[in-house]
Amino acid sequence: MKVSSLAALLGLAALTAATNLLPRNFDANDYYVLHLDAQTHPAEIARSLGLFHEGPLGELADHHVFVARKAEDDIVRKEKRELAERRRRKRDLGERHVLDGVLFSQKQKLRKPWEKRTLPTRFGPARRTSRGQPDAQAVQKQAHVATTLQILDPIFKEQWHLFNPVQVGHDVNVTDVWLSGVTGKNATVAIVDDGLDMYSDDLKDNYYAQGSYDFNDKTNEPKPRLAEDRHGTRCAGEVSAVKNNVCGVGVAYDSKIAGLRILSKLISDADEAVAMNYDFQHNQIYSCSWGPPDDGKSMDAPGILIRRAMLNAVQNGRGGLGSIYVFASGNGAPVEDNCNFDGYTNSIYSITVGAVDREGKHPFYSEKCSAGLVVTYSSGSGDSIHTTDVGQNNCAVNHGGTSAAAPLAAGIFALVLQVRPDLSWRDMQYLAMDTAVPINPENKEDWQATTIGKKYSHTFGYGKIDSWGIVEAAKTWKNVKPQAWYFSPWIHVNKPIPEGDKGVAVTFTVTEDMLKEANLERLEHVTVTMNIQHTRRGDLSVDLISPNKVVSHLSVTRSPDNVEAGYVDWTFMSVVHWGESGVGDWTIVVKDTIKNKHTGTFTDWHLKLWGEARDASKARLLPMPTEEDDDDHAAIPTTTAQAITTTIAPNPATTKTSSVAIPTDIPDRPVKPKPTQTSDTAQPSPTQDEQAAQTSPSTWLPSFLPTLGVSASTRAWIYGAAALIIVFCSGLGIYLWMARRKRLRNNARENYEFELLDEEEAEGLASGEKVGAAGNKARRTRGGELYDAFAGGSDDEDDFDAGAYHDRADDVSPRMSEKQARGASDSDGEEEEHHVIGDDDSDDDNDRRPLQR
Numbered sequence: 001m002k003v004s005s006l007a008a009l010l011g012l013a014a015l016t017a018a019t020n021l022l023p024r025n026f027d028a029n030d031y032y033v034l035h036l037d038a039q040t041h042p043a044e045i046a047r048s049l050g051l052f053h054e055g056p057l058g059e060l061a062d063h064h065v066f067v068a069r070k071a072e073d074d075i076v077r078k079e080k081r082e083l084a085e086r087r088r089r090k091r092d093l094g095e096r097h098v099l100d101g102v103l104f105s106q107k108q109k110l111r112k113p114w115e116k117r118t119l120p121t122r123f124g125p126a127r128r129t130s131r132g133q134p135d136a137q138a139v140q141k142q143a144h145v146a147t148t149l150q151i152l153d154p155i156f157k158e159q160w161h162l163f164n165p166v167q168v169g170h171d172v173n174v175t176d177v178w179l180s181g182v183t184g185k186n187a188t189v190a191i192v193d194d195g196l197d198m199y200s201d202d203l204k205d206n207y208y209a210q211g212s213y214d215f216n217d218k219t220n221e222p223k224p225r226l227a228e229d230r231h232g233t234r235c236a237g238e239v240s241a242v243k244n245n246v247c248g249v250g251v252a253y254d255s256k257i258a259g260l261r262i263l264s265k266l267i268s269d270a271d272e273a274v275a276m277n278y279d280f281q282h283n284q285i286y287s288c289s290w291g292p293p294d295d296g297k298s299m300d301a302p303g304i305l306i307r308r309a310m311l312n313a314v315q316n317g318r319g320g321l322g323s324i325y326v327f328a329s330g331n332g333a334p335v336e337d338n339c340n341f342d343g344y345t346n347s348i349y350s351i352t353v354g355a356v357d358r359e360g361k362h363p364f365y366s367e368k369c370s371a372g373l374v375v376t377y378s379s380g381s382g383d384s385i386h387t388t389d390v391g392q393n394n395c396a397v398n399h400g401g402t403s404a405a406a407p408l409a410a411g412i413f414a415l416v417l418q419v420r421p422d423l424s425w426r427d428m429q430y431l432a433m434d435t436a437v438p439i440n441p442e443n444k445e446d447w448q449a450t451t452i453g454k455k456y457s458h459t460f461g462y463g464k465i466d467s468w469g470i471v472e473a474a475k476t477w478k479n480v481k482p483q484a485w486y487f488s489p490w491i492h493v494n495k496p497i498p499e500g501d502k503g504v505a506v507t508f509t510v511t512e513d514m515l516k517e518a519n520l521e522r523l524e525h526v527t528v529t530m531n532i533q534h535t536r537r538g539d540l541s542v543d544l545i546s547p548n549k550v551v552s553h554l555s556v557t558r559s560p561d562n563v564e565a566g567y568v569d570w571t572f573m574s575v576v577h578w579g580e581s582g583v584g585d586w587t588i589v590v591k592d593t594i595k596n597k598h599t600g601t602f603t604d605w606h607l608k609l610w611g612e613a614r615d616a617s618k619a620r621l622l623p624m625p626t627e628e629d630d631d632d633h634a635a636i637p638t639t640t641a642q643a644i645t646t647t648i649a650p651n652p653a654t655t656k657t658s659s660v661a662i663p664t665d666i667p668d669r670p671v672k673p674k675p676t677q678t679s680d681t682a683q684p685s686p687t688q689d690e691q692a693a694q695t696s697p698s699t700w701l702p703s704f705l706p707t708l709g710v711s712a713s714t715r716a717w718i719y720g721a722a723a724l725i726i727v728f729c730s731g732l733g734i735y736l737w738m739a740r741r742k743r744l745r746n747n748a749r750e751n752y753e754f755e756l757l758d759e760e761e762a763e764g765l766a767s768g769e770k771v772g773a774a775g776n777k778a779r780r781t782r783g784g785e786l787y788d789a790f791a792g793g794s795d796d797e798d799d800f801d802a803g804a805y806h807d808r809a810d811d812v813s814p815r816m817s818e819k820q821a822r823g824a825s826d827s828d829g830e831e832e833e834h835h836v837i838g839d840d841d842s843d844d845d846n847d848r849r850p851l852q853r
């Protein structure tokens with residue numbers, strides 16, 4: 001009854017339509033995404049909660065969208081809370097309730113769309129400086145290419161990024177690839193952006209309608225509708241502009257091009273998650289030239305549904321080979337932004353592409369980070385990217401920023417897929433890494449040698465993409481084995497971070513056995529999730545030093561980042577250690593270089609090594625992420641803590657903490673022989689209990705020196721090379737290796753002994769506890785305390801209602817974790833809409849300025 005009347009109310013007549021793509025009316029309705037277990041039918045949930053089941057959420061298995069009339073409350077959470085309360089009172093724990101089948105629920109909120117990575121207008125249009133004289137031979141070659149391939153496109157000669165006759169060699173080296181017949185045939189790129197002008201004469205023949213959708217206006221055609229909706233079309237032109245007599249050509253001019261419009265209006269995480277998986281059996285590459293603001297102070301990441309969609313894409317997209325995500329690194333370099341503060345660019349599932357200009361220089365805007373894999377050409381040195389524009393026959397002469405680099409890379413990957421459609425998402429990353437060409441490698445400050453004979457630069461990644469090089473290598477590439485990973489336990493530090501050049505260095509030893517057990521053969525990505533308490537985030541920096549002394553600058557100081565917080569379960573990523581074995585001492589160095597009144601504490605960290613499996617037959621798929629993945633900071637139930645101690649006894653991992661004088665500038669590639677493996681593992685293992693270890697630091701002092709690196713040259717590197725003096729500060733401690741334990745995922749709560757709240761409540765409580773701990777109160781990390789946090793929190797659950805976040809947004813924001821950040825900014829979204837949409841006063845389509853063609 002309730003259901004059908006609701007359906008009528010919502011006017012949902014056409015229930016046969018692609019259900020997840022029905023128009024949304026956030027003014028009248030609420031939308032919930034629920035992840036259900038296998039036994040629970042959506043109709044059952046709908047009946048029980050009085051919701052209307054709209055349909056599945058895109059490609060995410062067992063995720064469904066439900067609709068309800070608009071209400072203040074999150075009614076699913078409320079029901080769950082009430083159920084928990086009833087159970088608490090009646091103690092009828094036995095009976096299964098339909099709500100028990102809800103593994104996850106999230107009330108959808110509209111939030112600001114992400115920002116496009118064109119150059120901020122304050123930088124003005126690119127200067128047009130003299131570009132020098134073309135090289136006669138190069139001009140001849142260019143003419144030959146145009147004649148042979150019958151390229152009649154009028155601005156082909158302006159497209160220096162495809163063929164540069166002035167700065168010879170500074171282009172993507174693609175023309176011989178085309179001449180060999182590789183032009184992107186049978187490859188499809190989706191431009192996730194503000195639309196794509198499918199009626200442009202330069203795009204219409206390559207337009208792939210089935211893979212396209214407008215998530216902002218809920219129509220099949222992702223047409224640019226706002227005056228500023230030009231970005232996606234320009235990006236599309238770089239990939240797939242047709243070889244004809246209009247403008248120029250795309251780098252993969254015979255590829256198919258789809259458009260997914262998400263940047264032109266407020267959007268929900270649910271819609272973005274669907275977009276990121278849209279037609280993912282055919283859309284092979286998703287080109288994304290957007291992200292959190294490049295303002296040098298944002299630190300934001302995709303919400304859980306989007307992260308699930310991205311994992312789902314690499315596991316199930318393209319017939320299981322994995323969708324290929326390409327992201328622009330960001331344009332925030334002038335404000336010291338770094339792409340490791342962006343959860344899309346630092347995802348292991350995306351290829352992060354920075355920019356290089358037509359003179360081979362680093363353009364002032366292009367962000368660096370240890371997650372940057374490669375660069376390719378974009379604006380700078382007085383020129384921009386010339387491409388298609390919105391309109392039937394309009395060309396853009398001023399496309400630039402890293403926004404223009406990512407689609408160029410995506411187009412080159414389309415060429416690769418023409419010759420090798422069987423490559424996995426990781427094969428593509430390997431190929432990009434392996435064939436990239438270092439830029440000015442003689443500049444030693446930029447480049448450090450890695451253990452596999454590559455050079456890495458935080459500015460240029462492994463170098464610039466060479467189309468010929470990557471396509472040739474792809475032809476004979478042997479597919480890599482499946483992915484495997486090793487996750488360290490949380491390594492507790494709890495040390496104040498001294499200001500200035502000193503830092504806190506903590507070492508964690510990874511043994512051969514650990515990696516064997518993890519089935520991990522060699523590294524690809526390394527991620528570090530960490531917690532730091534601080535009163536000014538921008539003062540902090542973090543380096544990770546591998547067993548081979550290869551250095552990742554995971555985090556850098558950012559002067560605009562005044563946020564009164566440190567890092568809360570933030571994950572940094574590095575591709576710098578690609579190919580290393582992973583075995584040995586991993587040292588993390590946290591510094592607070594800026595001397596001011598702001599100080600903080602390094603709480604804990606968690607090392608994750610990702611790479612190729614040893615034994616492909618033992619490989620498994622990574623489970624979907626949950627909000628609780630990183631909440632497992634300690635052995636929570638005290639009973640299992642005992643067990644863990646004994647489990648690890650035969651294979652102790654030691655962690656060492658020290659406050660030492662750290663070189664202000666660790667050389668990127670310190671000249672240092674490999675550290676000799678020492679009595680590390682022979683040391684008495686700190687198995688007993690954290691307190692014991694902490695109260696007897698002196699016991700550990702003697703053994704610290706040898707473990708830091710025994711050989712004279714090791715010491716030379718650390719202590720000597722740059723006239724550095726190691727200063728032992730007080731409080732040298734050893735911290736417990738708490739457990740090698742499987743992370744608790746969806747079932748995590750089964751291990752708790754106390755009454756359970758739903759996941760979001762638990763999360764709210766846990767994070768609320770952190771948030772509520774104002775000032776410098778240490779976060780709770782131990783089992784008993786966590787238990788208290790949960791138990792105590794149940795008394796004031798209401799504090800954790802969505803509304804509470806509104807009220808407390810100001811208090812909360814500086815200390816927000818990524819998920820809280822999203823929640824809080826969501827709640828402000830409607831007011832801040834103008835920021836993105838321009839002068840519009842309302843969210844209503846009718847108020848939009850029609851696009852002038």
Ligand SMILES: *[C@@H]1O[C@H](CO)[C@@H](O)[C@H](O)[C@H]1NC(C)=O
Pocket residue numbers: 186421
């Ligand atoms: C095009 O791609 C599809 C699947 O991606 C494949 O089955 C087909 O053989 C390809 N065609 C050509 C001509 O390569």
Ligand SMILES: *[C@@H]1O[C@H](CO)[C@@H](O)[C@H](O)[C@H]1NC(C)=O
Pocket residue numbers: 173176177437466468469
């Ligand atoms: C560029 O392509 C040519 C073939 O056109 C090839 O010989 C050359 O090696 C490529 N450049 C690089 C750096 O791979």
